[in-house]
Amino acid sequence: MEAQVHLINDDLKNVQQYLAHDTVDTIVCNPPYFKxxxxxxxKDNPVLAIARHELKATLTDILSTIKILLKENSHAYIVYRPERLSELFxxxxxxxxxxxRIRFVRSxxxxxxxxxLLDVVKTVKSASLRVEPDLVIYNEKHQLTKEASLIINGK
Known part of the structure; x- marks a missing residue:
């Protein structure tokens, strides 16, 4: 995969040094959930603290970067917290x-x-939003549901 995948370990705000405007087909993003x-x-661990909290980049920074990088009509897939959904929208x-598309995840x-879970498209047109059935991770016996097992374990 080394010929197809290139890792960039830098601040999000420097991404245009590596990737040109409107050149990315798909972005997968799990931004920090907490202001x-x-x-x-x-967290005491600085890596976990940056991953969970907007210490280095805000939600606006992240969504602006997604807009800059994505080609028109291309998709970003975002994992976020429901309590910040109105701000996200x-x-x-x-x-x-x-x-x-939007799908809620319940334990x-x-x-x-x-x-x-959100499927987001960069477009100037209006888009219709499809709300998909919730993804439930565990059943009453606290075992993975069939769908969750398929996603997590591939079976």
């Missing part, structure tokens, strides 16, 4: 990114969703 002002505790609108069927 610095949130009451969640910041608001910034996406500013950045001309349209949600195409158990009777629990609130703790993640949301």
């Amino acid at each position: 610095l002002a949130d009451k969640t505790s910041i 608001s910034i996406m609108t500013q950045e001309k990114l349209q949600p195409k 158990l069927s009777n629990k609130d969703a703790n993640l949301v």
